[in-house]
Amino acid sequence: MIEKQGENARRFAVGTRVGVAWLHETDGVCEYCRSGAENLCDNPTFTGYTVDGGYAEYIVAPEDFVYAIPAGFPDEQAAPLFCAGIIGFRSLRLSGVKAGARLGFYGFGAAAHVAIQVARHWGVEVFACTRDVRHQKLALELGAAWAGSTFDEPPKKLDAAIVFAPAGEIVPTALKALKKSGALILGGIHMSAIPSFSYELLYQERMIRSVANNTRQDGEDFLRVAAEIPIRTHVQIYPLREANRALNALKNDAISGAAVLRIAE
Ligand SMILES: [Zn+2]
8 A cells, every 4th residue: 555655656556455565676778678678687676585575564666667466356355366476477478378277386385386376267178297296186176177286197198387496406397297399387486496307308408497487567467467367366365474384384384375464453
């Protein structure tokens, strides 16, 4: 919610419900910004990482990097859209899937539980590989054609797969599940080391691509489609003072969907 406007801020009126994403600001002048790839900016700032915000009651953000929350979303259901949601959406875009395609998800947490709703909306068939049975169940509830364990082979060859889990050992397994020329998208900021694998797994024009941050266009396009579907996020709410408990639950696969911190007591 806009509490106060900066001197030259005009974009949002006081009282407007807004959200802030991971990409806090870019320089706007580097070669990446100038070519429409501001997610790769040479001088970016990130919310809660290089600038304050995220675990706070108030945040100062440049208006050009702030998004209006679509009316249909209560605050707590909207929260996961701004981080996991946008990154999942960019991962989907980079995977190149279209209606009728078969897409694998490795790991089924906050990002995947939103991305599957977009994929289903696009007419894409989703296969979920995740170690936690509760997450497999959520995937099936959200329309996955199949759900199995991380290293199980999906029943059909995939056009693309997205690895959401930060575990490099999944990469060879996921490559094995792809059709010729299939794309493997790595959706995490961090990943443990990828073990070496036979060139055969990559040959036949398969490709591996990581995802870094988001552009504002990704954010605006995603929020539009999220409202149109409409996406329903599954959230587990923790008060801000229990943020450490939330992080611990996340680490132990104990969150179904996304964890959200409630700032106001
Ligand atoms: Zn830049």
